[in-house]
Amino acid sequence: MEKFVCHCGIVAPVDQVDVNTDVIIPKQFLKSIYRTGYGENLFDSLRYLDEGVLGQGAKNRAINKEFPLNFPRYADASILLTQRNFGCGSSREHAVWALRDYGFRALIAPRFADIFASNCVKNGVLAVELPETTVKKLFEALYRQPNYQLTIDLQTCRITSDDGINIVFTMDPSIRERLLHGWDDIAVTLQEADAIHQFELQQQKKYPWLWSPLKGQSR
Amino acid sequence: MKQTLYDKLWDHHLVKQWKDGTALIYIDRHLLHEVTSPQAFAGLREENRLPRRPQANVATVDHAIPTTRSERSAGIVGIGDDDARLQVQTLDEYCHYFDIRQYGIQHAWQGIVHVIGPELGLTLPGMTVVCGDSHTTTHGAFSSLAHGIGTSEVEHVLATQCLVRKKMKNMQVVITGQLPKHVSAKDVVLALISQIGNAGGQGHAIEFAGNVVSELSIEGRMTLCNMAIEAGARVGLVAVDDRTVDYFHNRPFAPSGEYWHRAERYWRSLTSDTDAYFDKVYSMDVSEMEPQVSWGTSPDMVVPISGKIPDPQAQSDAGVRSAMEQALTYMDLVPGTSISDIALDRIFIGSCTNARIEDLRAAAAILKGKRIAKSLKQALVVPGSQQVKRQAEKEALDQIFIAAGMEWREPGCSMCLAMNADKLENGERCASTSNRNFEGRQGYGGRTHLVSPAMAAAAAVAGHFVDCRFIAPEVAH
Numbered sequence: 001m002e003k004f005v006c007h008c009g010i011v012a013p014v015d016q017v018d019v020n021t022d023v024i025i026p027k028q029f030l031k032s033i034y035r036t037g038y039g040e041n042l043f044d045s046l047r048y049l050d051e052g053v054l055g056q057g058a059k060n061r062a063i064n065k066e067f068p069l070n071f072p073r074y075a076d077a078s079i080l081l082t083q084r085n086f087g088c089g090s091s092r093e094h095a096v097w098a099l100r101d102y103g104f105r106a107l108i109a110p111r112f113a114d115i116f117a118s119n120c121v122k123n124g125v126l127a128v129e130l131p132e133t134t135v136k137k138l139f140e141a142l143y144r145q146p147n148y149q150l151t152i153d154l155q156t157c158r159i160t161s162d163d164g165i166n167i168v169f170t171m172d173p174s175i176r177e178r179l180l181h182g183w184d185d186i187a188v189t190l191q192e193a194d195a196i197h198q199f200e201l202q203q204q205k206k207y208p209w210l211w212s213p214l215k216g217q218s219r
Numbered sequence: 220m221k222q223t224l225y226d227k228l229w230d231h232h233l234v235k236q237w238k239d240g241t242a243l244i245y246i247d248r249h250l251l252h253e254v255t256s257p258q259a260f261a262g263l264r265e266e267n268r269l270p271r272r273p274q275a276n277v278a279t280v281d282h283a284i285p286t287t288r289s290e291r292s293a294g295i296v297g298i299g300d301d302d303a304r305l306q307v308q309t310l311d312e313y314c315h316y317f318d319i320r321q322y323g324i325q326h327a328w329q330g331i332v333h334v335i336g337p338e339l340g341l342t343l344p345g346m347t348v349v350c351g352d353s354h355t356t357t358h359g360a361f362s363s364l365a366h367g368i369g370t371s372e373v374e375h376v377l378a379t380q381c382l383v384r385k386k387m388k389n390m391q392v393v394i395t396g397q398l399p400k401h402v403s404a405k406d407v408v409l410a411l412i413s414q415i416g417n418a419g420g421q422g423h424a425i426e427f428a429g430n431v432v433s434e435l436s437i438e439g440r441m442t443l444c445n446m447a448i449e450a451g452a453r454v455g456l457v458a459v460d461d462r463t464v465d466y467f468h469n470r471p472f473a474p475s476g477e478y479w480h481r482a483e484r485y486w487r488s489l490t491s492d493t494d495a496y497f498d499k500v501y502s503m504d505v506s507e508m509e510p511q512v513s514w515g516t517s518p519d520m521v522v523p524i525s526g527k528i529p530d531p532q533a534q535s536d537a538g539v540r541s542a543m544e545q546a547l548t549y550m551d552l553v554p555g556t557s558i559s560d561i562a563l564d565r566i567f568i569g570s571c572t573n574a575r576i577e578d579l580r581a582a583a584a585i586l587k588g589k590r591i592a593k594s595l596k597q598a599l600v601v602p603g604s605q606q607v608k609r610q611a612e613k614e615a616l617d618q619i620f621i622a623a624g625m626e627w628r629e630p631g632c633s634m635c636l637a638m639n640a641d642k643l644e645n646g647e648r649c650a651s652t653s654n655r656n657f658e659g660r661q662g663y664g665g666r667t668h669l670v671s672p673a674m675a676a677a678a679a680v681a682g683h684f685v686d687c688r689f690i691a692p693e694v695a696h
């Protein structure tokens with residue numbers, strides 16, 4: 001997994017509450033069996049005026065000029081500023097893959113939905129939660145200045161900008177560690193193989209029915 | 220220490236606890252389907268890893284598969300959509316490669332993951348259950364600790380049989396009163412979400428309690444827990460009681476003989492201790508409850524059938540107001556409209572929320588001897604599993620649906636998420652027994668209203684929403 005240490009980039013707004021994962025990446029793109037290739041279809045129903053099809057590409061599609069991500073000034077954005085409960089709904093990790101693929105490294109909102117937040121960590125995407133009032137201030141600053149940039153430093157848990165923003169954020173220490181080091185979660189857990197094995201032996205004694213082989217025909 | 224049900228299930232599966240609160244939780248059952256697993260299997264193979272305990276995993280196909288008899292009868296090769304066929308094929312190959320049990324497209328036990336898990340006894344009380352699908356909360360209805368997970372976590376569980384988690388807080392929802400006839404678990408949970416909001420349970424494991432929950436069937440409890448995620452809760456739970464124990468008697472993979480007795484003894488301990496501490500408690504009385512209908516694009520935008528479309532101007536919170544306005548525009552509705560004046564294009568009875576036998580019976584009771592409205596373009600009934608389908612056919616429920624002018628399909632997720640051909644056209648409006656009314660969920664530009672099976676059936680007869688109690692025959696139950 002890619003590390004997240006410190007990132008400076010242009011901020012783009014999606015100024016809506018409850019943006020669910022069906023909106024972040026609509027279901028027709030879930031038919032892909034890969035982890036990449038979703039960037040062009042991020043926010044598909046908001047970015048385009050026509051219905052997207054898997055594998056069709058962005059060319060020849062009707063662009064929704066009113067959607068901020070289509071404004072030239074946000075073309076190189078890598079930080080997304082949004083409202084509360086972002087990522088609610090379906091557990092599809094494709095939502096994070098799409099954000100990552102598009103180029104977003106960090107997300108800022110008052111609150112993220114649970115499953116979505118864990119999916120972010122697994123993909124080296126930093127999801128920073130800030131109080132509603134602070135998010136509101138950031139939106140105001142962003143709307144005032146074109147090419148508004150923020151620097152998010154995970155080592156110091158601080159967000160800064162040229163216009164004097166200096167925000168300290170809180171981050172779950174274990175998530176912070178994982179992101180800073182870019183650890184492979186599976187490799188970390190496999191170091192606990194002994195503990196897992198001990199647990200299994202105990203469980204076989206206490207709850208043996210959970211270990212009965214599944215009989216009968218499958219496939 | 221007094222413990223909640225969630226505390227107990229957590230403790231019984233704790234492999235390791237770190238100081239910062241992170242824990243390693245052992246997973247007893249992992250359910251897989253074709254849409255969120257191929258990338259996980261690919262990751263495993265790339266890293267040269269093997270599933271730690273292949274027997275703990277069971278796969279089926281449900282999300283992307285077609286539901287017409289003609290496409291289904293030819294098996295995988297019969298799937299018309301190239302991408303969906305590739306997904307199903309990929310799952311099949313990986314299951315073969317990694318030696319994982321699969322109830323494939325033509326198996327007699329195929330069905331929606333959350334329907335087949337309990338009905339086969341693959342998921343049992345006291346188990347930890349995960350699946351790459353947020354509605355895994357369903358299995359909490361019989362005290363299994365069930366989490367929806369993302370694809371990276373699917374890979375993690377395959378490789379380690381564990382999940383990295385922090386313990387959540389405890390929330391109790393106490394449901395009391397006398398549930399009126401033809402008002403169902405679906406109405407209760409829709410009303411609950413409208414009251415506590417789509418993030419009202421976030422960060423919490425919700426335990427449903429109270430006399431109404433005790434009186435619900437296991438199927439009804441599954442409907443409650445299924446939609447806990449729509450209130451933002453990753454886990455929903457109901458304590459074990461006689462009904463739970465009875466439900467698992469003679470299920471194909473439930474324990475038997477000496478193991479049954481040991482299991483039953485353990486299961487009966489799966490309740491919250493009296494006076495256990497809950498961080499949040501929410502109480503609701505359902506005696507006056509009406510059938511509910513969602514009007515917007517979030518599952519907390521719900522009103523009773525006698526209600527009207529609410530006015531965003533009455534809202535003080537700017538975020539809520541603009542979300543409501545956006546929802547009304549998308550849904551093409553104006554404030555003040557009576558719910559019963561909303562006309563429909565399609566009806567969908569199905570999904571892991573409401574496609575079990577009890578749901579089909581409730582719908583059939585309303586539809587018996589009636590025809591669906593001529594104004595409808597389509598009314599689909601999609602059973603949750605092959606077993607449900609066979610049972611319904613045994614009871615001739617399929618004949619009631621077909622005689623009414625509805626389509627009786629093969630099991631799958633179908634129009635719940637519209638990954639296959641079952642979908643709404645742009646601008647069409649649907650009464651649906653599924654769980655999400657998000658923009659485009661049932662098809663690009665499609666408009667979804669969430670309701671109970673009885674309400675969907677009543678709407679099918681009328682062509683618009685109507686209180687199912689006006690249509691229901693007063694048969695003695």
Ligand code: SF4
Pocket residue numbers: 281282331332333352354570571572631632635636653654
């Ligand atoms: S029926 Fe709908 S909610 Fe349930 S598993 Fe299938 S897609 Fe998900």
